[in-house]
Amino acid sequence: MAQFTPYLYRLWEKNKKLRKKAQRLDISPQSRQAIPPRLRSPEKGYGFIRAKGLRGSALLDWLIRLDGIYQDNRVLDFINFLHEKNIVDSDHNFTDRQGPLVDLTNEHLWTQRLAEVRDLIAQGKTEWQACGRIAADWALGKTLEAGARQLYERLNQRTEQ
Numbered sequence: 001m002a003q004f005t006p007y008l009y010r011l012w013e014k015n016k017k018l019r020k021k022a023q024r025l026d027i028s029p030q031s032r033q034a035i036p037p038r039l040r041s042p043e044k045g046y047g048f049i050r051a052k053g054l055r056g057s058a059l060l061d062w063l064i065r066l067d068g069i070y071q072d073n074r075v076l077d078f079i080n081f082l083h084e085k086n087i088v089d090s091d092h093n094f095t096d097r098q099g100p101l102v103d104l105t106n107e108h109l110w111t112q113r114l115a116e117v118r119d120l121i122a123q124g125k126t127e128w129q130a131c132g133r134i135a136a137d138w139a140l141g142k143t144l145e146a147g148a149r150q151l152y153e154r155l156n157q158r159t160e161q
Contacts (some may be wrong), residue, residue, distance in 0.1 A: 004144055008136045012147070017040055017140035038138055044106055051091060056087075056094040111136060117155055127152060 019039045022032060032040065060079060067075040082088045086097050113134055120130035131151040132144065141147025 004132045004136075004148070005039075008132055009144055012139060012144040015136065019043070019139045031153075034074040043140060044109075056089075057092040060088060060092045063078075113140075113151060114155055115149055127155060131155065 018035050019042075021027060022035045022040045023042065060082070063075055063079050066072075067079070083090075085099075086095050089095055116134050116137070117127075117130045120133055121127060125133070128148065131148040135141060135144055135147030137153055138147070141150055
């Protein structure tokens with residue numbers, strides 16, 4: 001794969017800094033509005049983030065004890081909910097499942113990025129150049145090459161299907 005122009009590297013670094021700035025809580029609404037919409041949100045959506053010290057086994061143990069004390073069907077319903085939605089597994093450990101809305105949001109973001117890549121390809125850019133440009137625009141990946149590689153692999157994965 002070919003190297004990218006210095007302009008794309010500078011654009012990627014600038015956009016990465018803007019995305020990081022947009023994630024800060026102390027930023028004013030006016031400053032946040034000045035940041036392009038594609039850089040205001042994280043690169044990938046994550047549903048909720050559970051507390052670091054919270055373990056599924058401890059939570060379920062506590063809920064089972066509550067059920068024994070109060071004998072309320074709502075406690076059992078909550079335990080069943082955790083299992084049915086695959087929030088906890090059969091060993092009572094949390095899974096990494098984030099929920100269907102987060103999955104749809106992430107898929108929409110990838111579809112939007114790939115549409116932009118296809119537009120650039122239609123304008124005469126190579127696949128790799130188009131992926132590099134969109135990776136720089138969206139500040140994707142830990143490096144510009146990694147972001148472009150993600151797009152390139154997704155683009156070719158879609159065309160193979």
